[in-house]
Amino acid sequence: MRIAYVTETWPPELNGVSLTVERTVRYLRARGHLVELIRPRQPGESPLDATDELRTAGCVIPMYPDLRFGLARPGTLARRFRQSRPDLVHLATPGPLPWAALAAARSLGLVTSSDFRTNFHQYSKHYGLGVISGSVLGLLRRFHNLTQRTFVPTQASRRELAEAGFHELCVVGRGVDSARFTPAMRNEALRASWQAGPQTPVLLAVGRIAAEKNVELALRAFERARRDRPDVRMVVVGDGPARGRLAAAHPAALFVGARRGDELAAYYASADAFLFPSLSDTFGNVVMEALASGLPVVAFDCAAAAEHVADGASGRLVVPGDEAGFIAATASLAVDPCSLQAMRDAAVAAARRATWDEVLARFEARLQDTVDAHQASPAAFPVVA
Secondary structure, X not given: OEEEEEOOOOOOOOOHHHHHHHHHHHHHHHOOOEEEEEEEOOOOOOOEEEOOEEEEEEEEEOOEEEEEEEEOOHHHHHHHHHHHOOOEEEEOOOOHHHHHHHHHHHHOOOEEEEEOXXXXXXXXXXXXXXXHXXXXXXXXXXXXXXXXXXXXXXXXXXXXXXXXXXXXXXXXXXXXXXXXXXXXXXXHHHHHHOOOOOOOOEEEEEXXXXXXXXXXXXXXXXXXXXXXXXXXXXXEEEOOOOHHHHHHHOOOOEEEEOOOHHHHHHHHHOOOEEEEOOOOEOOOHHHHHHHHOOOOEEEEOOHHHHHHOOEOOOEEEEOOOOHHHHHHHHHHHHOOHHHXXXXXXXXXXXXXXXEHHHHHHHHHHHHHHHHHHHHHOOOOOXXXX
């Protein structure tokens, strides 16, 4: 297939979407597909207009200064698509650049697909913009319903979006790199730098430190766990606008900033339990990385945790929104880290059932199905909601 792959986030931006789209493009190219990557250029990058990549102008997202959205005219992209003749235009994010690509593709009758990766309508509530949440959801629905197929990460996402009026939804899931994220990366010297001995419980949170990630709940759970185990440690990996405030409010927690690659894998494997308090994520790749590293996960019963964590076996699942339950579950795991070996083994086993090769092969097959269906009925466009 000839695929135009449009995304507004790309490494070195550090988030689950950027890492997933980079992996996806690499996989598709390795499989022999001609992938034309279209994305905003990063700070310090030069413009690029090559057959396999177009870097457009971009602007900083106001609430996320380390992220960008792309800018391009639909007419410019339409001229490019006339030359490259993609079989499919895939839209990995829903910002201005993918909207322009969608308009260009539809003007040429090209088949399109999209990813639903981020609950932007829920994010607005965390920034004092709850009044526009419904409008944001409507805009997302219109965007995705203008494509022939929308890929979602979980069955729960598919049900929720279908109830909200989204059409042509397809679950593909997410994988995890079990070769990198493994209990074998445990590092006692790293634990010692956290002032944690062999018997010291270490709680870990990984991700963007922002209001919509609910990191404050993980820190409150840590403070509660300290009543029973005063020596318990809390390590927070990541950065974001709430870091300074939360670090000041919880001086006993260790905020270490962003970590990548093998260093990040060592942080996972050297902890004893993973806290994932988010209610806004559509999936949460960090949950899979924690499981693969042998960490029992405390999370709300939604997104990735709902599909991959077995309550009482590989972690603790809590009714969404039950903050007291989340705090109690955290405290129970922090009492005796030596008693968690069975949970560690179950966590690793759960992660190994979700491989990237399987997930990406399924995605590739569904892309081909989408192209085949469109070619069979080229005049058909999805209903606009």
